[in-house]
Amino acid sequence: MEHKTLEHFKEELLKQKQEILSDTSKTMNENLVVAGEELPDTIDRSSVETDRNFTLKLRDRERKLLKKIDDALSRIDNKTFGVCEECGEEIGVNRLKVRPVATLCIACKEEQEKKEKMMS
Numbered sequence: 001m002e003h004k005t006l007e008h009f010k011e012e013l014l015k016q017k018q019e020i021l022s023d024t025s026k027t028m029n030e031n032l033v034v035a036g037e038e039l040p041d042t043i044d045r046s047s048v049e050t051d052r053n054f055t056l057k058l059r060d061r062e063r064k065l066l067k068k069i070d071d072a073l074s075r076i077d078n079k080t081f082g083v084c085e086e087c088g089e090e091i092g093v094n095r096l097k098v099r100p101v102a103t104l105c106i107a108c109k110e111e112q113e114k115k116e117k118m119m120s
Helices: 003-035 042-077 093-098 106-119
Strands: none
Touching: 003 042
């Protein structure tokens, strides 16, 4: 992959990482404010708890995505970004534009999904 293309993906990944970290920090501060309030109404407490659980699930997804972003940045540094981990072929640029953290080409990803479907 060309150096210019790699730099583009690196910039996009770093931008995405910063957005996630910024959103996480903002949400954590908001949750601290709500957590400090006393809510006498059972419905209010239930609503706050539901919101908190949703936020925790969202943060877990973001934590996993941050790990994938860091892994993709490492692959850029190691010159293995855009190479399918399964077959060693190049991952299409269009696929990487949609999902820059992708580690499998379309064919290998489809095969993986077929296997997962058969196992379930």
